[in-house]
Amino acid sequence: MCEHTVHHHLVEVAAGLSPALEAAIIRLGPLEYPRRDSHPFPHYLCRAISGQQISVKAAQSIWKRVEGSAGGAPLLDHFTPANIDVLRSCGLSGAKTKTIITIAETHRNVGLDTDELRALPVAERTARLTAIWGVGQWTADMMNMFYFGEPDIWPDGDVAARKALERLTSKRRKTVRSAERFKPYRSWLALYMWAHVDAPPDGQAVG
Template identity: 65%
Template sequence: MSDLHARFLGTARDLSPALAEAIDAVGPVEMHSRADLPFAVALSRSITGQQLSVAAAKTIWGRVEESAGSTPLVEHFCHSRTDTLRACGLSGAKTKAICEIGAMARAGRLDDKELRDLTAAERAARITAIWGVGQWTADMMNMFYFGEPDIWPDGDVAARKTLERLTSKRRKTVRTAQRFAPHRSYLALYMWRHVDAKPV
């Protein structure tokens, strides 16, 4: 058993037997950074896939990449190519957001190294300043692109509702999550894993 898992179990037992049981059943979890693309491209891919099935998101993103041809994606994501991007299956709002991401990237405002040097809060502020990019997206990028260990994505319905159900509806989940700082990202992982777990 990892030290972090043991600490989570101890904290959970103080809060709720149901939470402790859920964390124990899931077992140790790990954070993995998925920084396999330039940040602006990864952010655009994240926006593309929101509120879609994995298969639909993959299909649309494949069309977006194909529509760019030999043009770098950051250059392709511009308002003059709105019709081309819309033809890939992107909604008007997603197209506008991706074009704004492209504009910020071309202006040097989404440089990977510079963003890594920021705090999670500073990075979130930079990201959410982009039209169409909200706090949930910033939280996901902080967790899964930059590997931040202490993000509680309270805007994520699955994580929030699961924690609420395992503890108390009368207690704010932000307050509950604070007990697991500085590793709140792991709490979200436990909640997602618990929801996805098959019934015994």
């Protein structure tokens, strides 16, 4: 998908919605769509969970300690109830530790195969993910956008993206309705909103 084509589409739609939004998108120019799918999906999901709601630097430091605590064993095998104290000592909160262990258990018992999940429709994939304890709609949206590369996700639960769109359009207009006009590139719209306020989504500094 060509970022120039997407940029042109977004500018055209924004022109009919809000001069401020149109100007912001024009100013940013074509953006590259980031993909973060270099690791198997369960591994990536665990790392993303560990980094949510903290700084990029803190997230990287904690994950490095988590990897070190495995002592060379496969990480998903390391994420078990027997290792709760070890994982908590790395800096993970109780909720994040429980979520990561649940993700690993789900993968072992049910399967979170990358190719299988990639082949699912977005709604079905989202349902599979949000059925996991600790994985909510926001996390599922981020996975769909950045790992699976879905171009048409509007993460209305993301405060930075929602508030940016609201400020550039109207506080009286629901952001879901505004975003609807940008189909089939709502994920890109979110990228532009984050870039506009320079606020990347939490937990996405994952290599």
